[in-house]
Amino acid sequence: MRLRFFGSSLVSSYWNGAATYYRGLLKALAAHGVDVVFYEPDAYQRQQHRDIVDPPWARVVVYPATADGWRRALDEAAHDADLLVKASGVGVFDRELEIAVPDAVRPGAACAWWDVDAPATLDAVAANPDDHLRGAVPRYDLVFTYGGGDPVVQAYMALGARACVPIYNAVDPDTHHPVAARDEWRCDLGFLGNRLPDREARVEDFFLDAAARLPAKSFLLGGAGWEDKPVSANVRRLGHVGSVDHNAFFCSSLATLNVNRASMARYGFSPPTRVFEAAGAGACLITDRWEGIDRFLEPEREILVADSGAEVAALLDGLDETRAKSIGAAGRERVLAEHTYAHRARTVLDRLGVPVRPLSLGREAAE
Template sequence: MTAGLRIVVLGLSLSSSWGNGHATTFRALLKALAARGHDILFLERDVPWYAAHRDLAEPDYCRFDLYGDLQTLERHGRAVAEADAVIVGSYVPDGIAVGDWVQATARGVTAFYDIDTPVTLAALEAGTCAYLTPRQIPGFDVYFSFTGGPTLDRLERRWGAPAARALYCSVDPALYRPAAGPKRWDLGYLGTYSPDRQPVLDRLLIEPARRLPDRRFVVAGPQYPADIDWPANVERIDHVGPADHPAFYDACRFTLNVTRADMVRAGWSPSVRLFEAAACGTPIISDTWAGIETLLRPEREILLADTAERVVEILTGVDATAAERIGAAGRVRVLGAHTAAHRAETVEAALRAAMGERRPAAALA
């Protein structure tokens, strides 16, 4: 049996899912890595906006610690130095300084896990990225990318990543599964406000709500501006914690998936909500982007829409039997290819491959 790895992860958040999709992604992945026998330490910057909304105090699948600043982070220098692999995530506060410290301190493999790849690359091109610099990318042995497809080649050719590997978000099927509750809403959306998503949300949910005043809609998530003109049949929920996500999806006849503009342009960028909703057996209506058909088959496992007319057509024309069939097919597909266990295999294989690349070089030194 292969020995487990000692892995240190420095990520945006594990303790709070408020206003971010990183926490649930890390939770599922680290739990699956721990199940494969790996020892994991997660380090998180202690910031007030997450401190006020913590929904995971003590994970049972990894060691966890908060640090107040870069100086206090250095008390973990020995753990970082002795780890087989150290993974730095996107959007980590003072991420550039953290990345420099990791690359200077770690003696094992280092990796960058970008849960925001198209946003990151756009910021790198503009010289505005606050958590990663171009000079650091060749210094990470592996670049795990939220985005697959042509972006992986771009990361290696344009930015010098030694090994770019797709690491899509995933789902923990033990937590996300179908329930049998009543349907409260015809269409629901779960996601934090984002200016570049809002026009799509306007088109695919708010406008259909106006056209179907007898139907019920819901938008759940924080940070939406007070001046949005919500129709009377659109319910607003400020935050739904991860423990309540399955019940939220189950209460929707359909759920809407809306993708950020940078992700649409890059393609191959599925959000964690896509897999979570599918695992719950809820039929998904999604905006369209390149690569989505490689994850879920349109019209059989997911429904695609780019106009309000198409959403109205689905809500009024797809009956309960057909919707249930699409939701069930999406669940089968996700459980077969997109669980956290699948992603943990990808991470382990990439880290071990990078360790193998390093050993011959070390032997020659």
């Protein structure tokens, strides 16, 4: 199968939280013989902040972030695609691409809308009777989503989707695994995430409020955009943390905090990439509460759950290294058994009716 995929970026995680999702999933699909070409615009300085070179399992086409650029890229992609995918949040000319892709598909081929921010997308469509996706979604053969469970599936079917299949985040064991801690990053609680409008208030509550309550403990804030954010004296800011450093970030703290964006927490069933990355690295995870957590990790044994910054502080204050390591090990065991991109790729290919090869989970098979 020839897969041609339009997304934000495969080679850069700079202001691009979906990077590791794309990498893990497309690498796993390529392992089944899928021919992958990834189309990404030259935008937002992502090419100047690459985390990886072009991978051996996909060809990367960087096209100019212009009207002519996306049209030429789409013509090239559609020419031989068996499945032509437009992901949400490419960043430039999204509306134009989303409308054009179904018309560009060659006879006998299929197209899919792949929403990597479904809760936010659906909220935006619900608020705007003239949103272009109301007309575009029914023209795609299939909708895949980054998560969302039944609430997202039902909302997309109500929009006229022919089918909607959640493909959840997962872990690539070859990429995210335990490493040695970095002394300069050692802390009691770390949080890694870019500063975004529908995340900021929740970070204030679950992370910064917890830090203010525990002045004797150390907190590490990673991600772009936090440079001018007021924080207490026990919070250190790292700025952008490239994907190559994620394992060290997770392995250098007693615990790692996950904070869902507001829309994702409201819909539930939308664990972000950080949950699986951190669990794959063996980190002790504390997460804000959202419906569906127990579908992925077992509270109290594989992950800790809090309803507020005060509860995060209480959990952290009562956490010692022995329990943190036990939770981290249990979480890692669970994601390797059930939540790798090898598992996710099989779901995609089964839905498309493409034969799959025997399941291979990667790095952990040799451990």
